Amino acid sequence: MREPLGAIGLTLVAVVVLSAIFAGVLTSYAPSKISPTERFASPSLLHVLGTDHLGRDLFTRVLYGGRVALMIALGSTLVSLIVGVVLGLIAGYGPRWLDNILLLVFDAVKSFPTVMLALTLVTLFGPSLYAVVVVVMLVNVPGYARIIRTQTLVLKSAEHVMAARSMGASAGRILRVHILPNIIGPILILVSMDIPVVVAIEAGMSFLGLGVRPPTPSWGAILNDGFANIRDSYWIVIAGGLPIVLTTLGFTFFGETLRDLFDPRLKGR
Amino acid sequence: MTVLAVKNLSVAFHTESGRLEALKDVSFKVPANRSVGVVGESGCGKSTLINAILGLLADNGEISAGEIVFEGDKDLTRLDAAAMRNLRGQRIATVFQDPMGALNPVLSVGRQMRDIQYRSGLSKRDKDARSVAMLRKVRIPDPESRLAQFPHEFSGGMKQRIAIAMALMMEPALLIADEPTTALDATLEVATIELLKDLQREIGCSVLFISHHLGVIAELCDEMIVMYAGEVVESGTTREIFHDARHPYTQKLLACDPARLSRRVPRLPTIAGTLPDLRRRPSGCVFQPRCDRADAQCLDVPPGASIGGSHIARCWHADIPLGVSA
Amino acid sequence: MSSQDLLSVRDLHVSFRVGGLPARLAGRATEIEAVSGVSFDLQRGTTFALVGESGSGKTTLARTLNGLQPVKAGTILFEGQELQGLSDARMKPVRRRMPMMFQDPVGSLSPRLSVRSLLSEPFIIHGLSSRDLNAEVTRLLALVGLPRDFADRYPHQLSGGQARRVGVARAIALDPVLVVADEPTAGLDVSVQGEVLNLLNDLRDRMGLSMLIITHNLHVVRQIADRMAVMYLGRFVEQGETEAIFRTPHHPYTAALLSANPEPDPDKVHERITLPADVPSLLARPTGCEFHTRCQQAQARCSVDAPAPATVGDTRLTCHFPLNI
Numbered sequence: 001m002r003e004p005l006g007a008i009g010l011t012l013v014a015v016v017v018l019s020a021i022f023a024g025v026l027t028s029y030a031p032s033k034i035s036p037t038e039r040f041a042s043p044s045l046l047h048v049l050g051t052d053h054l055g056r057d058l059f060t061r062v063l064y065g066g067r068v069a070l071m072i073a074l075g076s077t078l079v080s081l082i083v084g085v086v087l088g089l090i091a092g093y094g095p096r097w098l099d100n101i102l103l104l105v106f107d108a109v110k111s112f113p114t115v116m117l118a119l120t121l122v123t124l125f126g127p128s129l130y131a132v133v134v135v136v137m138l139v140n141v142p143g144y145a146r147i148i149r150t151q152t153l154v155l156k157s158a159e160h161v162m163a164a165r166s167m168g169a170s171a172g173r174i175l176r177v178h179i180l181p182n183i184i185g186p187i188l189i190l191v192s193m194d195i196p197v198v199v200a201i202e203a204g205m206s207f208l209g210l211g212v213r214p215p216t217p218s219w220g221a222i223l224n225d226g227f228a229n230i231r232d233s234y235w236i237v238i239a240g241g242l243p244i245v246l247t248t249l250g251f252t253f254f255g256e257t258l259r260d261l262f263d264p265r266l267k268g269r
Numbered sequence: 270m271t272v273l274a275v276k277n278l279s280v281a282f283h284t285e286s287g288r289l290e291a292l293k294d295v296s297f298k299v300p301a302n303r304s305v306g307v308v309g310e311s312g313c314g315k316s317t318l319i320n321a322i323l324g325l326l327a328d329n330g331e332i333s334a335g336e337i338v339f340e341g342d343k344d345l346t347r348l349d350a351a352a353m354r355n356l357r358g359q360r361i362a363t364v365f366q367d368p369m370g371a372l373n374p375v376l377s378v379g380r381q382m383r384d385i386q387y388r389s390g391l392s393k394r395d396k397d398a399r400s401v402a403m404l405r406k407v408r409i410p411d412p413e414s415r416l417a418q419f420p421h422e423f424s425g426g427m428k429q430r431i432a433i434a435m436a437l438m439m440e441p442a443l444l445i446a447d448e449p450t451t452a453l454d455a456t457l458e459v460a461t462i463e464l465l466k467d468l469q470r471e472i473g474c475s476v477l478f479i480s481h482h483l484g485v486i487a488e489l490c491d492e493m494i495v496m497y498a499g500e501v502v503e504s505g506t507t508r509e510i511f512h513d514a515r516h517p518y519t520q521k522l523l524a525c526d527p528a529r530l531s532r533r534v535p536r537l538p539t540i541a542g543t544l545p546d547l548r549r550r551p552s553g554c555v556f557q558p559r560c561d562r563a564d565a566q567c568l569d570v571p572p573g574a575s576i577g578g579s580h581i582a583r584c585w586h587a588d589i590p591l592g593v594s595a
Numbered sequence: 596m597s598s599q600d601l602l603s604v605r606d607l608h609v610s611f612r613v614g615g616l617p618a619r620l621a622g623r624a625t626e627i628e629a630v631s632g633v634s635f636d637l638q639r640g641t642t643f644a645l646v647g648e649s650g651s652g653k654t655t656l657a658r659t660l661n662g663l664q665p666v667k668a669g670t671i672l673f674e675g676q677e678l679q680g681l682s683d684a685r686m687k688p689v690r691r692r693m694p695m696m697f698q699d700p701v702g703s704l705s706p707r708l709s710v711r712s713l714l715s716e717p718f719i720i721h722g723l724s725s726r727d728l729n730a731e732v733t734r735l736l737a738l739v740g741l742p743r744d745f746a747d748r749y750p751h752q753l754s755g756g757q758a759r760r761v762g763v764a765r766a767i768a769l770d771p772v773l774v775v776a777d778e779p780t781a782g783l784d785v786s787v788q789g790e791v792l793n794l795l796n797d798l799r800d801r802m803g804l805s806m807l808i809i810t811h812n813l814h815v816v817r818q819i820a821d822r823m824a825v826m827y828l829g830r831f832v833e834q835g836e837t838e839a840i841f842r843t844p845h846h847p848y849t850a851a852l853l854s855a856n857p858e859p860d861p862d863k864v865h866e867r868i869t870l871p872a873d874v875p876s877l878l879a880r881p882t883g884c885e886f887h888t889r890c891q892q893a894q895a896r897c898s899v900d901a902p903a904p905a906t907v908g909d910t911r912l913t914c915h916f917p918l919n920i
Contacts, residue, residue, distance in 0.1 A: 159703040166661045166695040167765075168687040169720050177716075181707040310784035311755070424873045425649065454648035454811055455855040456870045462857065463869070481784060484857030507861045525785040526859050527814035533838070536796075537789035537818055543754075 006257030012250025023063035031064040032215040040233040050235040058239040065217040073198040076133040080140035088148025106142035122210040151183035193255035196248035272475040273299040278335035287548045291317040292499045304476040306490035314499035324353040362436035366448040368428040372420040379416030407434040426457040505580030515582035602637040607669035627877040629655040631829040642806040644816040647826035662686040694766040696776040700758040704750040711746040717768040735764040756787035773805045835910030845917040
């Protein structure tokens, strides 16, 4: 690979993904196993990153936390992508009144600040993994849908689409064969660059206690534990913070490289 | 006096699939106060020629040989970027097929015409007066009030006329017109050609007019060159070439023009074969693979056969006039 | 309509809404009539050409025939069936019989599809995917004179002429009766233009096709069309046999168009009729005869009275003072 940042990004992403997948092989501890005699242990051969205030092995919790973070990031991004693409295509290709209604909804949703939105949802439904997914969707879908809608509007009057209509192609076929393949590239790159944002949202909500519930491991929750017990051990903060930093950096470098490869004109901007 | 002299110009592009010779040994002159037409089909190197003259070749392109002498003393292939920028728009002006390339959609026409005169040292009022005079010359009705309007408020024909007005504003020595009438309707096309003719005479500039349309060249130009696959295959006065074309490609190109047919024919003439791959030029004459006069001799590079006067055809068989089959 | 007629259009009107709510509130014109009172017949096995400058409504007319634009008033009779107001579902079998070719040879081909997919598409759309599509693609490529291995190319790998051939192949895939071609030679080199026109003429003779050609190029019209109509601001100002109109144009606009051709002969003496001013806007149609603002024959009456359609020989025209009578 010619891009050094891309190589770093790819390596980081690979490390995070592989360690999340093989968490069970890489550690012999259970992520929620409490061991009161081993509280606030410093790193050692037994506990690579030490232990937390309940004596749980931090390395294990980081690995399983990565699993949760990635599952939420990839899952909720995928759902956002699908919903965004479908709504965007409908808004762009459908009747004008439907477009107007959808645009109004997108703008209304988008105008909520993320934190307020998260707080509202958690107040209504209580903190959970699903709250995180819903917040991510509400944050991402309007953006994706708007981009897809604009591109669809442009292509709607393109000659190759007119030609397909003149042949009698159905709206579904036109969207699937003649429009979507021509507009999906840029949005996939955007999505890959959004994954670190979603990782941060999950970590942030869990840090605030609005996301993943204990004892399920989450980087944000580990970070919170670390802050609560900063006087007893600073290892917990490092164990929670470092993976967040490395993962977001890795995905960002990776996404930017992907974008440059896809559209060389943007290079260096 | 010669305004532009292109001498033995060769331009090559370095592509992923090898070196591509887009222009090969191109020579021609544009005399003062004359219009020279460049005619050729897609892939003949017209755009590369313009870009080479303007110093705007793409990064992977290079002038591998020859020179471009402007106004007798400046070799454009050796000028630095700053000197080229000073020439463009002032001494060498351009008009393209799409007038919106020259017009900024968010600025009023008056503002844009004023901006071109940034070197004139005139007051705003004087600049506007010159703009109005120029718009009147290109037959924009009611020019005073239209200065405040934006490009989208003009029709396609008017936009092209405004682009012409802007190009000629600084009274350049050379106007390069790249298919300026191709996107216009027939009635507007002839009107624009006549306008260009009048303006050229009035301002006293030279015109290098690039077109695939033989009729347009015939109407506007005094002299012309015919390009094929990056080479000049024939050059001479417009009259010589239209009445006594000697290169087989020129003859075929003229025959293909449906405007020459005054009645319906069962089969329209075409040129069989396709343009050669410029990465692997055919040996000898570049047109030989498609030429029905080709023989063993044509595998050697043909000389520029002089037909008389300035008329030159680069062909081994340039002694056969149009209408005589081989 | 006689039994010979494949397509019969009567008093067709097509309009567009322009401007949004603000324009409507301001009481400005909100509708432009792009096609206004057009009538013509197209006989089986013949070619009809629509000629006019940009904005004359010729492309809109073609798209309306195909159902891509709604009809405001008038009738379109195709093979005995009225097309105006048909739903997309009801239009589908009609579109199979009356395919359309669009202006941009490359741009009218879906950029991410191979030539094989592009040529298979008509069969898939019309539920004929059980046919041997590879064989059909090979057959179509042969019909338009392209090598078989072109099936694996993508539109951006084709020259303008090759892309146009693919467009023609797609149009004739399902044995149509009428091909509607919008500027079939636009953007092509002269040497390639002839090839495409020869191909269209060949296919018409071999397949017994009828064609409706839209073009601004009068030379093309002369080489391909049996009958022609000249459009100005959405109306037919003159229609009749191509040769008759070329020999003796009666409408001053037709005469101006015919004389507006740049001649490939520097010594030819021009008796050119130069049209003053630009085409009027459809939002502000001139009164009386709509051509009077640019017509050199115009008299006082022309700016007041709209001329009624008249017939001279086989030619129909709308003009108070026709030429060459």
